[in-house]
Amino acid sequence: MKNRIPALRFERRWSQAELATRLGVSRQTVNAIETGRYDPSLPLAFKLANVFESTIETLFTPDDDNKP
Amino acid sequence: MKNKTNELSQHDIIRSNHERRRTVLLIFLVTAALLLGSSTHPDAVITSQDWIYVIVSYIALITMVWSSVQSYRESDEFQRVVQLKAAAITLIVVMLVLFISSNLDILGIPTSISIIQNLSLGGILCYAFVYFVLNRKHS
Numbered sequence: 001m002k003n004r005i006p007a008l009r010f011e012r013r014w015s016q017a018e019l020a021t022r023l024g025v026s027r028q029t030v031n032a033i034e035t036g037r038y039d040p041s042l043p044l045a046f047k048l049a050n051v052f053e054s055t056i057e058t059l060f061t062p063d064d065d066n067k068p
Numbered sequence: 069m070k071n072k073t074n075e076l077s078q079h080d081i082i083r084s085n086h087e088r089r090r091t092v093l094l095i096f097l098v099t100a101a102l103l104l105g106s107s108t109h110p111d112a113v114i115t116s117q118d119w120i121y122v123i124v125s126y127i128a129l130i131t132m133v134w135s136s137v138q139s140y141r142e143s144d145e146f147q148r149v150v151q152l153k154a155a156a157i158t159l160i161v162v163m164l165v166l167f168i169s170s171n172l173d174i175l176g177i178p179t180s181i182s183i184i185q186n187l188s189l190g191g192i193l194c195y196a197f198v199y200f201v202l203n204r205k206h207s
Contacts, residue, residue, distance in 0.1 A: 029146035038146050 002061045006034050008052045022051050132192075154199035162191040 009019055016034070020027045023044065032038035033048075040048065049056045140151055 025144040026147060029144050032146050038149070041145055044145065 001036060001039050001063060003033065003036070003059055005030075005048065005052075005059060008054070008059070009034075012052075019051070023047055150202045151199060154195055154202055157198045158191055158195040161194050165190070 005019075009016070014022075016030045017027045020030045023030070024047075025044070029038070029040075033040050045056050045060065048059055052059065140148060143151065
């Protein structure tokens with residue numbers, strides 16, 4: 001799963017730790033999501049969308065092999 | 069939708085990280101101590117020193133289990149996945165070694181009770197090592 005979280009985070013000049021605090025998770029979790037090693041749960045994805053005032057579809061895009 | 073994400077404050081996260089480091093350190097210390105203590109011959113006469121070893125190892129084990137449970141409960145969803153992965157890998161390793169040990173026993177190749185003892189301790193060490201590596205990998 002590809003995501004735009006690093007780009008949106010840089011726009012807001014937030015560190016991973018700061019984003020983690022806003023989400024209520026650990027920095028490792030943010031790092032794993034950004035690097036694509038972990039796909040967040042739906043509640044956490046909604047929370048990410050809320051934090052970035054965006055939608056889940058904007059934040060996450062499926063890989064080519066996962067596209068319908 | 070009801071939000072089921074394990075919401076953690078910054079204080080909780082810091083505490084959780086401390087808890088995690090403490091758990092891994094504790095696991096290493098306890099296992100090392102038990103490995104040193106288990107080097108005595110299993111057929112030796114039981115002394116008061118052995119009883120002390122047994123009691124201390126039980127206390128240490130209970131402390132370790134309690135610390136691991138606390139660490140799990142205070143982790144977020146990703147950290148729980150890491151912990152479960154470590155547990156799964158450990159289970160595979162322990163099952164494999166147990167299987168080999170059992171087959172050696174069937175074939176008549178002598179194995180001693182210390183192998184089982186070291187296997188359980190090795191399992192704990194394996195869990196701590198895998199957990200540590202997975203945590204470092206995602207840091």
